[in-house]
Amino acid sequence: MTRASPRPNLAIGAYRHLKRDIIRGAYTPGEKLRMSDLKTRYDLGVGPMREALSQLVSERLVTAVSQRGYRVAEMSIKELEDLYDARAQLEGLVLELAIARGGDDWEAQILAKAHALSKVLEVHSADDMLDIWDARHQAFHGAIAAGCDSPHLLQTRAWLFDQAERYRHLWLCQTVFSAEALDAKRREHAALTDAILARDAATACTMMREHLMTPVPIIKEVLREQGLV
Amino acid sequence: MTRASPRPNLAIGAYRHLKRDIIRGAYTPGEKLRMSDLKTRYDLGVGPMREALSQLVSERLVTAVSQRGYRVAEMSIKELEDLYDARAQLEGLVLELAIARGGDDWEAQILAKAHALSKVLEVHSADDMLDIWDARHQAFHGAIAAGCDSPHLLQTRAWLFDQAERYRHLWLCQTVFSAEALDAKRREHAALTDAILARDAATACTMMREHLMTPVPIIKEVLREQGLV
DNA sequence: CGGCTTAAAAATATCTACATTTTTATAAAA
């Protein structure tokens, strides 16, 4: 008899909640995270709160200075550019390996997820639309990456993804609510799928890197508009 | 007036100490880390100890199950192979970018570090020898990687490095105390340096990937000998 | 009168000790 999920402790809950809030932009970059405020906001003691913050420091979403508390990590154009470049390069590598290593099941999964993504047309509420499209979009790219068959490379990919998610969220809001942008993405995904299934590594990797870099100018603009940098 | 390093709090000290102990093999993989033991061993309260453990969980050196405490992460042949493969692939990518992006200063630094590494011949005590050779070896590879000019790729590289360090430590002990092994490494490093300075990306990347994979069979053997798997 | 230093006060972060809950080990009974 195995208990799949022993009741998670408060620190884990706080970690998830706080991480989500940071990613969704509930705090402004660089904002001070006062213990007393956090305690009341998340209705917790200092112990669990500190644990959650420690983990977020490890993930670089929060910065800490000894005896001077915690702050939400800063955002910057410079970081945005490097982060997306790193992601694009890594994704290119992962895709190259996936094309070399992936089997029939890998191909099938890509087709399945691509199909699911292309069908997000039904009418949904705005928030639902964002969540559903994003979930399927991630599933599609995840299916592609999975072919590299390396837990540690995938872990690394997930780690960079988390780092980028605050920026990415800004882009999502711009893209999901624009029929035009969505359509452009649909075409990119279709072309990418074709190149991958044709096992054309050179073309596919180049397309993937470019695909991942397209959000950068859009995010830059939003960052400036919203005065986040 | 800036205080470069405000006195670090106890959690940071505990984190460093515990991490070092895990990497150096002071605990056996999978060993339970009891709070009461840790408290006495590191002479600390539970608060700081928990913070340190939380960070190590983020870094996957420790595993946690809610309400059932912490354990040193397991080691396995499977993980060893994936970890080193991931590292080799990433290092290949980083090197490719470095050759494309690195400038004169990058080349100079590589030569400097390569020279320092090749000169570790003077007689040292055994422990000194290990520390000095390792430090210079890391500096050499670090100088090469730095050329990719991407903080996030380098961060990612450092993260995989940390993951591998427990395995790597086993290899170091085998290599540093063998004049023959050291000499083989010296030749590999020299050839690598030549290919890099010649900006021969294809050759250099292949050599780098192979260079990083050479420890794997040695570590496998040690793991089996010491019954760690 | 204004800028600078110094000193007290408030706010904040950090740590320890204790209380509570949950898990694990032990022993008795079926």
Add this chain to the structure above:
DNA sequence: TTTTATAAAAATGTAGATATTTTTAAGCCG
């Protein structure tokens, strides 16, 4: 041998004590 009841051990959470930083205000010199 398996199951169940009990006791011990361990993890988790809270509250209060301590140390550090930041703010505020007063004093001093130019």
